[in-house]
Amino acid sequence: MKDVAARAGVGLKTVSRVVNGEPGVTPDTERRVQEAIDSLGFRRNDSARVLRKGRTASVGLVLEDLADPFYGPLSRAVEEAARSHGALLINGSSAEDPDRERELALALCARRVDGLIVIPAGSDHRYLEPEIRAGVATVFVDRPAGGIRADAVLSDSFGGAREGVAHLIAHGHRRIGFVGDRPHIHTATERLRGYRAAMEEAGLPVDEAWVALGPTDPGHVRSAVTGMLSGPTPVTALFAGNNRVTVTAVRLLAERPAPVALVGFDDIELADLLGITVVAQDAAALGRTAAERLFRRLDGAEEPPARIVLTPTLIPRGSGEIPPA
Amino acid sequence: MKDVAARAGVGLKTVSRVVNGEPGVTPDTERRVQEAIDSLGFRRNDSARVLRKGRTASVGLVLEDLADPFYGPLSRAVEEAARSHGALLINGSSAEDPDRERELALALCARRVDGLIVIPAGSDHRYLEPEIRAGVATVFVDRPAGGIRADAVLSDSFGGAREGVAHLIAHGHRRIGFVGDRPHIHTATERLRGYRAAMEEAGLPVDEAWVALGPTDPGHVRSAVTGMLSGPTPVTALFAGNNRVTVTAVRLLAERPAPVALVGFDDIELADLLGITVVAQDAAALGRTAAERLFRRLDGAEEPPARIVLTPTLIPRGSGEIPPA
DNA sequence: GTGAAAGCGCTAACAT
C-alpha cells in the first residue's frame, strides 16, 4: 500500500480510500491510484485490516466429519449464509474427539473468528466461556452445549425416534431392536428415549438385548444387529439410530433370507430406490438456521440463548412397512 | 499480552516466550506468567501474529459444492493433511461459477492463506498469476488450471471412461449412450473422449443422438436419457459421466420395464446394494495427494509444476453386465 | 479532497 501511494504520488490514506471505495477522492486521483494498484499487482492484506478493525469477517464451523454425507449439506448451508454476510467459513472436523473439538474451537477463537458454530463432540463446553464473554458469538448445532448457556439448533431426536418406532408398532411389530451411537452422544440417548417412549406407550416390554448403543462402524453394528436377530427372542424390526447404522443394517439385512423391517434416522441418498423408510432431518435447514441465528447475534441482537428445535419427517418407503415374520 | 506482562511484572517479550514455548525463561517466571494468563483469560491474537510472521498456517480450498458427496471426503482429506501440518482449512464453494471461484480464491489470497487448492469452475486462471508469484502455493485438483502452469492432481477421466464403455461393449452392447456434464468442464469432455475412443476401438459408430453434455440436474438428465432410449435407434446401455448423472439415471431406469445396462463414473454410497457398476475415483486420495504436494511446496520444495494422474477403478456390480435387450 | 501520525497485538533483532 505504501508502494502504491509512492507510485501514485499520493498519501497512504488516499490509497486506503480507493481500495475501500470510500468517498472523498477525485475521480482523477482515483484513476491514478487504480493504475498504480494494477501495475503493482497490489492486493490488500486482510490480516492487517483485521488487526486494526477487530473483525475478521470469518466464522468457524467445528463438526464431526466433513466426509459424512450428513455434514456436507449442513456445512454448505452455513457457508452460503456466511457468504451472504461477506464472511468466509473455516471448517474443521473433530472426528468425534472432545479434545480435538476443543483444540479446534480454541484455534478458531485465536484466529478471532467473529462467530463459531459447533457440533459438539464433547459434553463440557465451559472452556468456551471466556471466548463467548470476549465476544465470539457461538451457536451449537445438532447437539446442545454442556455446562454453558448458549444457542442451540437441534432436530427433535426424541420425537423423531418415537414416531419411527410407533410406525413399526403400527405395522404389527412387538419386538423391535434399537441400534444407536455411543451413549455419551446426546442425539443417541434422545433417540433411545424416543424408542422407549414409543414402546411404553404401546404397552410393549423392552428386552435389553434389543438395545445397543456403541460405535457405529460396520463391525460393531453388524455384531449388534446379528445378536438381536438371533437371540431367544429375535426382533422382527429394527430402528437404526443414524445414517451410518442404517447403511450397515441395510447391507446386513440384504444378506438374510427372512425380511426384517427397518426404519432409520437420517435420510440417505438412493434410499428411495432401496425402499428404506427413514425419519429424515433436514441437515441444510439445521445449518441455515444456526447460521442465521449466529449472524443475527453478530448484527447486534441481544436475545437470550434459545433452543430451536426442528421437526424431522417420517418418510415411508417400504422397509418400515414390512409386517412381522 | 501487554496486560499479562504488567500483571506478571515482566517484559512483553517474556510473555511472548512463555506463550510460544520458547526457551530462556526460568520455571519460576514462567509460572508467574502462566498465572497472569489464566486469570486474565488471555489468548494470543493470531491475526497480529500472522501480520508479523507472514505465514497464516492456513490453506484455502475452493471446490464446487461441499454438499456433493464427492467433495466431502476430498475436503476431509485436505483438512487432515492441513491438521498434520498445524494448519487450518478455509473452504468455499464456487457453485460451478467461474466468477465466484475467482472471487473466493482472491478473497483467500487477501487473507494470506499459505496455500490454495482449487477445483476449477472456470477455465482461465491467469488471475492467480500475481498471487502465485507472490508466494501462494497453488495446486489444482480434479481439473487442470487454464492459462497458467501449475500443479494438478487429476483422475484419469479419459482412461476411466474408456474402460467403462469398453466393459459395456464386452458385454455385447453396440448402441451406448453417454450423458455428461457441460462441455466447458474438463472432466466431462475427457470422459466423452474416452467414450469415443472405446467405441472407435471396437469399430462401433456413434450416433450423435446418443451423446448429451449439459447440466446435470435431474430434469436435464431425464430428458437426455429418455431421448436416447426412445429414438429410432435406442441405446441398450448408458455411460453416466458423473455421480449426479448416475443417480438420476438409476432412478429413471428403475421406472422402465426393459432393463438397460449402466456404468457410472464416480462411486456412490449404497451403489453396491443397488448393483450399480461404476468407475470409482478415490476422492480422498485426490485430496490427500493435492495437499501433500501443497505442503511439500510450502516446505520449500522447488520442483517444476507437475500433473499427477490417479487411476480410477472399474467395479462391476451388475448393472454394467446386463446384456443388450 | 487529502495526508501525517498514532496504534491495533504481536515477534525479530538486538540490547542488557
Add this chain to the structure above:
DNA sequence: ATGTTAGCGCTTTCAC
C-alpha cells in the same frame, strides 16, 4: 534470563 525497540500493513483521528 530478560527487556527494549522497531515495525508487520492497515485504519482511525484529526489537521490541513
